[in-house]
Amino acid sequence: MSTTMEEIRDHGPGHHHDSVDRTGAPLVAMEDISIAFGGIHAVDHASIDLYPGEVVALLGHNGAGKSTLIKILSGAYKRDSGEIYVRGEKASIGNPRDAKAYGIETIYQTLALADNVDAAANLFLGREIMTAWGTLDDGAMEAEARKVMGRLNPNFRRFKEPVKALSGGQRQSVAIARAILFNAKILIMDEPTAALGPQETAQVADLIKELKKEDIGIFLISHDIHDVFDLSDRVVVMKNGQVVGSAKTEDVTKDEVLGMIILGKCPAGATPGPGAMKE
Amino acid sequence: MSEATSNTSVPGASPTIRSGGGLKGFMRATEIDTRMLGMIGALLVIWVGFHILSGGTFLTPRNLWNLSVQTASVGVMATGMVLVIVTRNIDLSVGSILGVTGMIMAVAQTQYLTPMLGYDSGLVWIATLIVGLLCGLVIGGLQGFIIAYLGVPAFIVTLGGLLVWRGGAWWVASGRTIPLTDDNFKLLGGGSDGSIGATWSWILAALAVVFIVFGAFAARRQRKRFAFAVKPMWAEAVTVGISVIAVIVATMIVNSYLLPGPLARRYADANGIAVPEGGLQISFGYAVPVLLFIGVGIVMTFIARRTRFGRYVFAIGGNPEAADLAGINTKRVTLMVFALMGMLAAVAAAISTARLSSATNAQGTLDELYTIAAAVIGGTSLAGGAGTIAGAMLGALVMQSLQSGMVLLGMDTPLQNIVVGAVLVVAVWLDTIYRRRAA
Numbered sequence: 001m002s003t004t005m006e007e008i009r010d011h012g013p014g015h016h017h018d019s020v021d022r023t024g025a026p027l028v029a030m031e032d033i034s035i036a037f038g039g040i041h042a043v044d045h046a047s048i049d050l051y052p053g054e055v056v057a058l059l060g061h062n063g064a065g066k067s068t069l070i071k072i073l074s075g076a077y078k079r080d081s082g083e084i085y086v087r088g089e090k091a092s093i094g095n096p097r098d099a100k101a102y103g104i105e106t107i108y109q110t111l112a113l114a115d116n117v118d119a120a121a122n123l124f125l126g127r128e129i130m131t132a133w134g135t136l137d138d139g140a141m142e143a144e145a146r147k148v149m150g151r152l153n154p155n156f157r158r159f160k161e162p163v164k165a166l167s168g169g170q171r172q173s174v175a176i177a178r179a180i181l182f183n184a185k186i187l188i189m190d191e192p193t194a195a196l197g198p199q200e201t202a203q204v205a206d207l208i209k210e211l212k213k214e215d216i217g218i219f220l221i222s223h224d225i226h227d228v229f230d231l232s233d234r235v236v237v238m239k240n241g242q243v244v245g246s247a248k249t250e251d252v253t254k255d256e257v258l259g260m261i262i263l264g265k266c267p268a269g270a271t272p273g274p275g276a277m278k279e
Numbered sequence: 280m281s282e283a284t285s286n287t288s289v290p291g292a293s294p295t296i297r298s299g300g301g302l303k304g305f306m307r308a309t310e311i312d313t314r315m316l317g318m319i320g321a322l323l324v325i326w327v328g329f330h331i332l333s334g335g336t337f338l339t340p341r342n343l344w345n346l347s348v349q350t351a352s353v354g355v356m357a358t359g360m361v362l363v364i365v366t367r368n369i370d371l372s373v374g375s376i377l378g379v380t381g382m383i384m385a386v387a388q389t390q391y392l393t394p395m396l397g398y399d400s401g402l403v404w405i406a407t408l409i410v411g412l413l414c415g416l417v418i419g420g421l422q423g424f425i426i427a428y429l430g431v432p433a434f435i436v437t438l439g440g441l442l443v444w445r446g447g448a449w450w451v452a453s454g455r456t457i458p459l460t461d462d463n464f465k466l467l468g469g470g471s472d473g474s475i476g477a478t479w480s481w482i483l484a485a486l487a488v489v490f491i492v493f494g495a496f497a498a499r500r501q502r503k504r505f506a507f508a509v510k511p512m513w514a515e516a517v518t519v520g521i522s523v524i525a526v527i528v529a530t531m532i533v534n535s536y537l538l539p540g541p542l543a544r545r546y547a548d549a550n551g552i553a554v555p556e557g558g559l560q561i562s563f564g565y566a567v568p569v570l571l572f573i574g575v576g577i578v579m580t581f582i583a584r585r586t587r588f589g590r591y592v593f594a595i596g597g598n599p600e601a602a603d604l605a606g607i608n609t610k611r612v613t614l615m616v617f618a619l620m621g622m623l624a625a626v627a628a629a630i631s632t633a634r635l636s637s638a639t640n641a642q643g644t645l646d647e648l649y650t651i652a653a654a655v656i657g658g659t660s661l662a663g664g665a666g667t668i669a670g671a672m673l674g675a676l677v678m679q680s681l682q683s684g685m686v687l688l689g690m691d692t693p694l695q696n697i698v699v700g701a702v703l704v705v706a707v708w709l710d711t712i713y714r715r716r717a718a
Binding site for chain 2: 074076095096097100106108110111112113114115116117121125126127128130134135136139140142143162
């Protein structure tokens with residue numbers, strides 16, 4: 001890698017200097033993960049890591065295995081082999097509750113909201129606030145919901161309605177609020193802006209920058225490089241269940257990353273993985 | 280978008296819900312459910328219709344009292360069926376579970392508990408009930424286990440259960456009819472002995488009124504604690520007022536149903552009451568099974584709305600995958616829903632066995648269909664995720680009103696079935712239209 005190339009990229013439009021401290025143990029490291037569904041290797045010996053305050057974009061076509069890999073981290077799927085480390089220590093994640101206990105929160109592409117109950121019930125689903133008598137404390141939950149929603153979406157007023165009555169952006173805010181309400185350390189966002197308009201997309205971008213400052217590590221999953229390139233510190237590309245390679249965002253161009261996604265071709269600025277096209 | 284409520288930054292001061300004028304504003308301010316109102320309207324139409332057609336015999340204290348007792352058994356099961364259907368399941372076996380648990384209770388009472396505890400023991404009835412409830416719990420739990428953990432669809436498991444437990448009911452007593460021996464247990468079925476009389480009915484009514492008023496104040500205080508918007512005072516007064524009047528009217532009706540002459544005289548003799556001039560005026564009051572039904576309704580409403588379990592039941596119905604991803608143990612919740620359903624079928628069995636004073640092999644036949652119909656007419660969506668306990672209780676009353684009314688008119692059983700079936704389809708069709716409009 002030549003210094004001149006780096007200098008040029010540092011001053012390129014939309015690129016920030018990489019300020020992530022990667023000296024300590026990674027916040028999370030998934031090593032040599034495999035999972036197969038009926039003989040198809042959805043994820044094939046994939047490794048990926050994430051540091052505090054870092055945004056890692058996980059890219060690839062539909063069916064490349066990125067969502068499956070991340071669902072293993074969030075506890076939705078059980079891996080066939082491989083290990084997960086959280087802050088350098090081996091973590092046992094067998095279901096979504098385990099993942100949440102490690103501070104891993106996920107915003108799914110489908111948002112995973114119970115459409116028939118209100119925003120507060122969704123925010124606290126599985127972690128309800130209870131009264132001294134062991135009953136649901138709906139008042140306290142609504143009050144907390146109003147606080148966090150006031151931060152994310154100050155115009156939101158529809159606390160009494162089931163979330164199916166809300167707009168796409170409002171539903172997205174509810175899903176995001178649920179993820180950050182419980183002091184997430186690791187945030188997974190699956191296609192976070194796919195269903196949003198330009199203004200809401202900008203809001204999500206602002207939120208990501210704010211969460212970075214709080215040393216939260218974020219995985220951004222997308223099939224569209226334009227959604228995430230400017231937000232991420234690092235990109236990891238997957239193809240056919242394997243990792244093609246990873247690179248600091250400042251070391252590669254969008255076209256090079258597109259080459260990784262489409263052809264599996266690793267550019268000079270990237271570290272090749274097992275899925276890289278052989279020369 | 281922000282029509283209903285507005286948060287305030289002034290602590291301690293709760294804004295009043297801005298309701299606007301007209302009927303729409305009235306409904307919004309009082310938070311009265313339009314669907315519930317529609318059902319009450321339908322019920323009144325049915326009642327008045329039958330009253331006119333039967334030449335004035337439907338809306339009499341005697342008929343309404345009987346109606347309340349007849350509703351209890353299916354109504355108890357309908358409260359559980361709501362939770363089953365809300366989780367996107369179905370239970371076709373409840374009539375058969377009623378049959379087998381009723382038979383088990385009768386056999387346990389006559390052959391084991393009465394000889395063991397003594398003929399006069401006051402413990403026989405409760406021991407019988409506990410045996411029945413445990414059997415219902417185990418049967419429902421077993422079906423729930425197969426559905427949740429072995430992944431067999433609820434439709435199939437409970438269709439199997441429909442046959443298995445009906446066969447079980449026959450097998451327990453080789454098809455014989457078993458008469459009950461314990462008189463205390465028979466009180467669960469109602470009748471002149473199984474009613475609480477005028478004085479206790481008024482005491483309970485007074486308690487209910489206190490409960491309603493206190494509940495309204497507690498809800499208001501809770502909302503003020505977080506400075507949320509509250510109902511306007513007049514709307515509060517209207518909803519509390521209507522509930523209180525309903526309680527008082529119901530109590531007046533059951534108290535104006537008097538014991539017939541010979542029964543009243545026997546009662547007076549047994550209790551050493553002197554017969555006054557102009558004959559005895561002894562009221563039935565609320566029947567025990569009706570009180571049991573209302574009690575079950577209150578407990579089930581509490582479970583559905585105030586507990587974690589109830590919240591999870593609805594979340595699973597709304598989006599099973601989301602519930603799973605939120606860390607809810609959906610399999611355990613499903614198992615518990617079916618176990619609860621089994622237990623409620625046993626409560627219904629106790630009521631109907633006590634009412635007949637005996638357990639028969641065919642008891643509860645077709646009750647699964649009436650139970651499901653009651654829940655669905657009461658607004659429970661077969662798509663899952665939506666339904667209320669109170670709605671199902673009203674639904675059971677609608678179903679029973681139809682049936683009793685047709686009996687009163689002397690309609691043949693086949694024709695009754697045709698009407699009930701058609702009403703069910705029309706009710707669900709109307710509900711579908713309502714939901715499409717609301718969406």
